[in-house]
Amino acid sequence: MYIRLTGTGNAPQIPVYGCYCKSCSRARVDENYRRRPASAEIQTSAGRFLLDAGRTDLADWADPKTLKGVILTHYHMDHVAGLFHLRWGVAGSIPVFGPSDPNGCDDLYAHPGCLDFTHTLEPYRERRLCEEMTIIPVPIKHSKMTFGYIIKGRREVVVYLSDCDGIGPESASVIRESMPKVVIVDCSFPPEVGRNHLSLDRALPLLDELGAQWLYLTHIGHDLENYLLSHPLPEDGRILLARDGLTLNID
Numbered sequence: 001m002y003i004r005l006t007g008t009g010n011a012p013q014i015p016v017y018g019c020y021c022k023s024c025s026r027a028r029v030d031e032n033y034r035r036r037p038a039s040a041e042i043q044t045s046a047g048r049f050l051l052d053a054g055r056t057d058l059a060d061w062a063d064p065k066t067l068k069g070v071i072l073t074h075y076h077m078d079h080v081a082g083l084f085h086l087r088w089g090v091a092g093s094i095p096v097f098g099p100s101d102p103n104g105c106d107d108l109y110a111h112p113g114c115l116d117f118t119h120t121l122e123p124y125r126e127r128r129l130c131e132e133m134t135i136i137p138v139p140i141k142h143s144k145m146t147f148g149y150i151i152k153g154r155r156e157v158v159v160y161l162s163d164c165d166g167i168g169p170e171s172a173s174v175i176r177e178s179m180p181k182v183v184i185v186d187c188s189f190p191p192e193v194g195r196n197h198l199s200l201d202r203a204l205p206l207l208d209e210l211g212a213q214w215l216y217l218t219h220i221g222h223d224l225e226n227y228l229l230s231h232p233l234p235e236d237g238r239i240l241l242a243r244d245g246l247t248l249n250i251d
């Protein structure tokens with residue numbers, strides 16, 4: 001089983017429209033530094049699941065023959081924008097798993113098209129989505145009802161926490177008990193700035209607090225990317241900057 005990160009940018013993405021800072025200029029000439037909106041793809045032997053759907057070009061690469069469902073962390077536009085196009089597809093019903101949110105986003109509930117939003121998940125209740133994968137939703141702090149996900153393969157565990165403005169004691173304890181190999185966490189801002197998302201000084205301690213072997217930072221903004229040009233991450237290689245296209249193996 002694999003997780004491929006297909007979007008590791010925050011809502012403005014990198015490059016930011018109209019910005020010519022170092023990171024945005026670099027991303028315009030080198031595709032490897034581009035950061036698209038929040039999205040990932042979990043590839044299992046039974047098929048693929050989208051994990052968030054912020055990219056608006058989903059219809060170009062989310063193969064309808066293998067797409068088994070969409071797992072949403074929350075209903076902010078930068079995580080669901082791709083669904084507004086995908087919903088008018090004719091590929092059969094696509095289940096959408098996510099938190100109970102009475103408002104959803106814009107008119108998605110009123111006009112779901114081929115998307116089935118009835119698959120709401122309960123906090124901390126494990127759900128098997130296919131033979132080799134179960135997920136456990138863990139509520140995390142953000143400006144809207146938001147789940148992080150403990151994603152279990154046959155033996156290994158990856159935790160996805162985007163968006164995140166902190167983790168309460170109950171969710172932190174459930175994540176620790178799952179003994180994650182990798183935690184992928186929202187880190188939008190340089191130290192001590194921003195709101196609703198983690199800044200670097202608040203994200204780094206999560207490596208030890210959540211008992212992860214590796215911590216990948218995602219939902220990256222251009223100010224953080226610029227900051228890291230002159231303030232590198234710790235050298236032991238256990239805290240890493242995610243990139244669009246990064247693929248992690250989960251056994």
Ligand SMILES: [Zn+2]
Pocket residue numbers: 016019020021022023024025222
């Ligand atoms: Zn910029």
Ligand SMILES: [Zn+2]
Pocket residue numbers: 074076142163
């Ligand atoms: Zn959000």
Ligand SMILES: [Zn+2]
Pocket residue numbers: 010011038076078079162163219
């Ligand atoms: Zn976001």
